[in-house]
Amino acid sequence: MLTERQKEILKIIVLEYIKLAKPVGSNLICDTLNCSSATIRSEMAALEELGLLEKTHTSSGRVPSEKGYRYYVDNLMEIKKMSAEDMLKLQIIFHNNQLQFNDCVAESLKLISEMTNYTSIKLGSASHENTLKEISIVPLNDDNLIVIVVTNMGYVEHKNISLPNVDINDVKKTVNLINNMIVGTPIDEVSEKLEFEIKPIIANYVEEHEKLYNAFYNVFNNFASKNVDVIGKRNILKHKEFDNIEKVSRILDKFEDDNIASLVDEIKERGSDINIYIGKENNIDDDMTVIETSYKTPQEEGKLVVVGPKRMDYDRVVALLEFIKENIENQGDR
Amino acid sequence: MLTERQKEILKIIVLEYIKLAKPVGSNLICDTLNCSSATIRSEMAALEELGLLEKTHTSSGRVPSEKGYRYYVDNLMEIKKMSAEDMLKLQIIFHNNQLQFNDCVAESLKLISEMTNYTSIKLGSASHENTLKEISIVPLNDDNLIVIVVTNMGYVEHKNISLPNVDINDVKKTVNLINNMIVGTPIDEVSEKLEFEIKPIIANYVEEHEKLYNAFYNVFNNFASKNVDVIGKRNILKHKEFDNIEKVSRILDKFEDDNIASLVDEIKERGSDINIYIGKENNIDDDMTVIETSYKTPQEEGKLVVVGPKRMDYDRVVALLEFIKENIENQGDR
DNA sequence: CCTAGCACTTTCTTTTTCACAGTGCTAATA
DNA sequence: TATTAGCACTGTGAAAAAGAAAGTGCTAGG
Numbered sequence: 001m002l003t004e005r006q007k008e009i010l011k012i013i014v015l016e017y018i019k020l021a022k023p024v025g026s027n028l029i030c031d032t033l034n035c036s037s038a039t040i041r042s043e044m045a046a047l048e049e050l051g052l053l054e055k056t057h058t059s060s061g062r063v064p065s066e067k068g069y070r071y072y073v074d075n076l077m078e079i080k081k082m083s084a085e086d087m088l089k090l091q092i093i094f095h096n097n098q099l100q101f102n103d104c105v106a107e108s109l110k111l112i113s114e115m116t117n118y119t120s121i122k123l124g125s126a127s128h129e130n131t132l133k134e135i136s137i138v139p140l141n142d143d144n145l146i147v148i149v150v151t152n153m154g155y156v157e158h159k160n161i162s163l164p165n166v167d168i169n170d171v172k173k174t175v176n177l178i179n180n181m182i183v184g185t186p187i188d189e190v191s192e193k194l195e196f197e198i199k200p201i202i203a204n205y206v207e208e209h210e211k212l213y214n215a216f217y218n219v220f221n222n223f224a225s226k227n228v229d230v231i232g233k234r235n236i237l238k239h240k241e242f243d244n245i246e247k248v249s250r251i252l253d254k255f256e257d258d259n260i261a262s263l264v265d266e267i268k269e270r271g272s273d274i275n276i277y278i279g280k281e282n283n284i285d286d287d288m289t290v291i292e293t294s295y296k297t298p299q300e301e302g303k304l305v306v307v308g309p310k311r312m313d314y315d316r317v318v319a320l321l322e323f324i325k326e327n328i329e330n331q332g333d334r
Numbered sequence: 335m336l337t338e339r340q341k342e343i344l345k346i347i348v349l350e351y352i353k354l355a356k357p358v359g360s361n362l363i364c365d366t367l368n369c370s371s372a373t374i375r376s377e378m379a380a381l382e383e384l385g386l387l388e389k390t391h392t393s394s395g396r397v398p399s400e401k402g403y404r405y406y407v408d409n410l411m412e413i414k415k416m417s418a419e420d421m422l423k424l425q426i427i428f429h430n431n432q433l434q435f436n437d438c439v440a441e442s443l444k445l446i447s448e449m450t451n452y453t454s455i456k457l458g459s460a461s462h463e464n465t466l467k468e469i470s471i472v473p474l475n476d477d478n479l480i481v482i483v484v485t486n487m488g489y490v491e492h493k494n495i496s497l498p499n500v501d502i503n504d505v506k507k508t509v510n511l512i513n514n515m516i517v518g519t520p521i522d523e524v525s526e527k528l529e530f531e532i533k534p535i536i537a538n539y540v541e542e543h544e545k546l547y548n549a550f551y552n553v554f555n556n557f558a559s560k561n562v563d564v565i566g567k568r569n570i571l572k573h574k575e576f577d578n579i580e581k582v583s584r585i586l587d588k589f590e591d592d593n594i595a596s597l598v599d600e601i602k603e604r605g606s607d608i609n610i611y612i613g614k615e616n617n618i619d620d621d622m623t624v625i626e627t628s629y630k631t632p633q634e635e636g637k638l639v640v641v642g643p644k645r646m647d648y649d650r651v652v653a654l655l656e657f658i659k660e661n662i663e664n665q666g667d668r
Numbered sequence: 669c670c671t672a673g674c675a676c677t678t679t680c681t682t683t684t685t686c687a688c689a690g691t692g693c694t695a696a697t698a
Numbered sequence: 699t700a701t702t703a704g705c706a707c708t709g710t711g712a713a714a715a716a717g718a719a720a721g722t723g724c725t726a727g728g
Contacts, residue, residue, distance in 0.1 A: 025721055036671045041722065059677045059722045098552060102494040138468045138484040141632070146490055148482055150472040156480055158490040160436040218432065234590060237583045248579070249571045256568065298475065359690055370702050375691065393691045393708045670728085677722075684715070690708090697702075 002050075007076060008033060009043050010052055014064045014072045018311050021240045023061030066279040066310070069289070073276050073314055080315040082323060086115060090320070094327045101331065102154075102300075106229065108324045109304065113232030116317060117239070118308030123261055124227030125153045125301060127187045135178050139168055147219050151187060153300060155227050161215045163208070170206045174216065177201060191220040226261035227302075239309050241287065254284055264292065264305050273325070274318055279310050289314075293321050295328045336384075341410060342367060343377050344386055348398045348406040352645050355574045357395030400613040400644070403623070407610050407648055414649040416657060420449060424654070428661045435665065436488075436634070440563065442658045443638065447566030450651060451573065452642030457595055458561030459487050459635060464521045469512050473502055481553050485521060487634060489561050495549045497542070504540045508550065511535060525554040560595035561636075573643050575621065588618055589641075598626065598639050607659070608652055613644050625651050629662045 002010070012032060013024045026040040033040070044062050047053045052068040055061075064072065082090075093099065093107045109120040130151035139145040143164040149157050163171065182193050194217055202209045233255045242248050254260060263283040274293045282290040289312045292305045304324060306317050336344070346366060347358045360374040367374070378396050381387045386402040389395075398406065416424075427433065427441045443454040464485035473479045477498040483491050497505065516527050528551055536543045567589045576582050588594060597617040608627045616624040623646045626639045638658060640651050 023721090027721080037721090038671055038673095038723090039669085042670095045723080055722090057678050059720075060679080061721065098548065100493065100495045100549070100552065102496075133474065134472045136470060136472075136482075138470070138490075140467065140484075140486070140488050143632075144488065146484055146488055148470075148484075148490065148492075150474075150480055150482075152474070154474050154478065154480055154494050156472075156482065156492040158482075158492075159434070160488050161434050162436075214432065215434070218434070234583065234586050237579055237586070243579060245571055245577060245579075245582070248582070249568065252568050252571070298477070357690090361690080371690090372692090372702055372704095373700085376701090379692080389691090391709050393689075394710085395690065672727085673725090675722105675724090678720090680717105680719080682715100682717080685713085687712090688710085690710105692705105692707085694704090694706105695702100696704100698700090 002047075002071075005033065006043055006047055009040065010047055010064070010068060011072060011076045013044075013053065013062055014068065014076070017064055018313060021311060023056055023063050025061035066281075069278045069310060069314075070281075073278070077314055077318075080319055082316075082319045086316070086320060087323070089115070090323055090327070094331060101297075101328075104331070105304075105324075105328055106231075108327075109229075109231050112306060112317075112320050112324070113235060116306070116308065116313065116320070117232075117235045118306050118312065118317065119230065119232045119235050119255060121231070121260065121264060121303075121305035121307065122229040123264060123303040123305060124155060124229075126226055126261065126265070127223060129153070130155055130187045130227075132178075132183050132185050132187060132190055134183065135175055137171060137175055145171065147216070149187075149219060149223070153227075157219075157223055159219050159222075161219070163211060163215060166206075166208045166212055170202070170208075171212065174198065174202055174206070174212060178216070187220065187223050190223075191217050194220065224258075226258070228261045230255050230260065235308075239311075241309050241311065247287070251285055251288070260284075264290065264303065274321055276314065276318075291317050291321060293325050295325050297329060336381075336405075339367065340377055340381055343374065344381055344398070344402060345406060345410045347378075347387065347396055348402065348410070351397055352647060355645055357390055357397050359395035362395075400615075403612045403644060403648075404615075407612070411648055411652075414653055416650075416653045420650070420654060421657070423449070424657055424661070428665060435631075435662075438665070439638075439658075439662055440565075442661075443563075443565050446640060446651075446654050446658070447569060450640070450642065450647065450654070451566075451569045452640050452646065452651065453564065453566045453569050453589060455565070455594065455598060455637075455639040455641065456563040457598060457637040457639060458489060458563075460560055460595070460599070461557060462520055462522045463487070464489055464561075466512075466517050466519050466521060466524055468517065469509055471505060471509055473505075479505065481550070483521075483553060483557070486518075487561075491553075491557055493553050493556075495553070497545060497549060500540075500542045500546055504536070504542075505546065508532065508536055508540070508546060512550070521554065521557050524557075525551050528554065560592070562595045564589050564594065569642075573645075575643050575645065581621070585619055585622070594618075598624065598637065608655055610648065610652075623648075625655060627655050627659050629659050631663060 009029055012029050016024045026037040026044060029040045030037045044053060051065055052071055053062040054065045056063060089111055090108055093104055105122060109122055113120045130153050133150045133152045136148050137145050144162045147159050147161055177198055181197055182190055185193055199213050202212060206212055233252060236242050236251050237248060277290040279286050284290055284307060287310060288307055289310045290305060290307050292303055294303045304321060306321065343363055346363055350358045360371040360378060363374045364371045378387060385399055386405055387396040388399045390397060423445055424442055427438055439456060443456055447454045464487045467484045467486045470482050471479050478496045481493050481495055511532055515531055516524055519527055533547050536546060540546055567586060570576050570585050571582060611624040613620050618624055618641060621644060622641055623644045624639060624641050626637055628637045638655060640655065
């Protein structure tokens with residue numbers, strides 16, 4: 001159990017380090033608290049003993065440890081009101097009746113990325129949670145057409161396919177078959193159903209049924225496994241701690257990875273509204289913090305995620321995410 | 335006019351520098367050519383006088399100048415055969431009957447990026463060259479639906495919109511109106527036509543016509559202006575000359591820029607098959623080279639672009655692009 | 669329990685030194 | 699006349715040395 005003064009000191013160090021990214025010395029603190037630097041130093045030594053602070057070298061100032069950040073987040077962080085500026089900008093988005101609900105989410109995440117210089121991620125439902133809602137085609141010319149697949153969660157994917165020597169009416173019939181027989185199936189399982197339920201039927205009356213079947217099979221087989229949108233990847237470059245190419249590469253690779261959804265998703269619920277995973281607590285990177293919340297509206301459910309350096313402006317991001325989550329859930333049915 | 339030996343020297347320097355990214359000294363060259371380093375040095379001085387070579391400092395070896403690369407590309411580069419390995423990998427893609435034509439292009443560019451560590455760009459036709467082919471909707475639930483827009487060039491875009499209190503049949507009627515009256519219009523001009531041709535009609539019989547109109551208006555008004563795909567952005571990180579965060583940031587910003595299409599597109603045709611724009615010759619970045627070719631098939635036309643450091647493996651990229659272009663144009667109608 | 673004072677440590681920056689790679693020039697040579 | 703050997707010179711990069719700055723831990727006294 002920390003004394004009040006220790007808490008005070010830890011808090012100052014965390015906030016100061018977040019602001020300037022420089023180890024914090026005892027002098028800076030004794031200005032704020034009314035006591036000498038020597039006193040602070042012995043307190044800092046105690047906090048280090050507890051694993052809440054770290055030194056970068058024997059005679060450096062202190063830096064919060066991962067445990068230190070965690071303590072701050074759990075016990076010290078005050079729920080800060082959003083700055084008037086942040087508030088205003090977000091409200092403009094949510095009160096813009098021109099914007100569709102969906103765009104509001106995307107726009108607000110984009111705004112968060114811009115304002116904070118962190119990276120945000122919008123995570124829709126996974127493919128196994130999506131079922132086939134409808135498939136349709138648009139013929140472009142004799143040989144080429146576009147197949148459009150829509151899932152019940154409103155996820156859309158399309159593909160350009162070319163089917164020379166296949167009668168367009170056969171294609172249409174096949175589409176009808178799919179729409180009649182397979183709609184409602186989880187996207188994951190569609191290609192399987194195609195093989196066992198559709199293929200045998202079209203084999204009977206379509207000349208080039210092999211070609212036709214393959215085309216549709218591919219559409220579903222390569223269906224993107226996740227509905228995920230990463231916004232502001234390059235922001236990582238703007239932070240002091242990522243000042244060398246290897247680190248930056250490592251993180252950018254993670255962001256680009258198709259698997260990022262699972263990295264974020266694997267995180268077990270902590271139960272509360274907004275979850276914070278610091279450093280090793282998350283699967284993205286030991287040097288990063290992930291702040292995450294989920295939302296649910298009649299139309300859609302998903303997760304909003306903000307990823308930044310451990311030295312992150314926790315208060316602000318939490319306030320922003322809370323605001324957005326609330327607005328999404330309330331305005332979802334406007 | 336250069337002497338044969340000067341050409342020889344320039345060529346060696348360009349190739350060597352491309353390989354190792356280190357200024358090339360006279361000793362290295364006199365091994366290859368049978369003469370002393372002093373001779374080479376006076377030749378190098380002459381080439382520098384002509385602006386084809388540069389020094390990094392008074393007593394360094396030589397580095398090709400922009401003009402030097404240009405001379406190499408225009409006069410010295412031999413059309414190299416592709417390596418067996420490159421050839422094989424690409425052929426696998428183009429001979430894979432599973433893959434749709436469209437995917438071949440994307441896959442081969444992806445492969446180029448991976449093999450060369452440069453960035454490639456697939457540039458489809460601009461929005462003003464696309465006309466509306468068809469619009470369709472998929473209702474998701476009472477209030478929400480998806481609008482799908484397809485252009486004659488096979489470009490597809492979709493948008494989730496919510497229209498509470500609007501009768502789905504009114505929406506369908508509106509879609510029919512659009513499909514009957516506006517199909518064939520350049521995408522750019524659709525929102526205008528909506529206003530003057532569709533809006534007055536639906537105003538008569540649709541209660542919430544304002545909402546409905548706005549929704550469709552937005553779909554078209556925000557239609558992506560370019561059909562562009564940038565592959566392997568992060569490859570820039572792998573090159574020696576981009577070893578600091580500012581440079582990397584600058585370039586990555588360019589890649590992310592929605593305007594990248596125009597940066598590449600503005601380039602005036604040089605008339606030949608494959609165009610090379612070195613450093614200041616291109617609009618992307620003075621430190622980069624852009625190699626570009628266009629293709630045209632019955633289904634689609636567009637540009638293939640490879641972007642990398644000026645110190646780029648010109649021979650290889652040209653060979654790769656030539657191969658792909660040829661395969662696209664021949665196999666486009668398979 | 670707090671604080672003033674001081675010796676000590678590490679980093680960071682600057683300066684010095686040194687070997688190296690490569691140049692330009694000159695005078696001799698084929 | 700073109701080439702070459704020889705040599706003085708120059709900028710770079712790495713390593714070593716020196717000094718300043720920031721901050722700590724400890725001790726003794728209030």
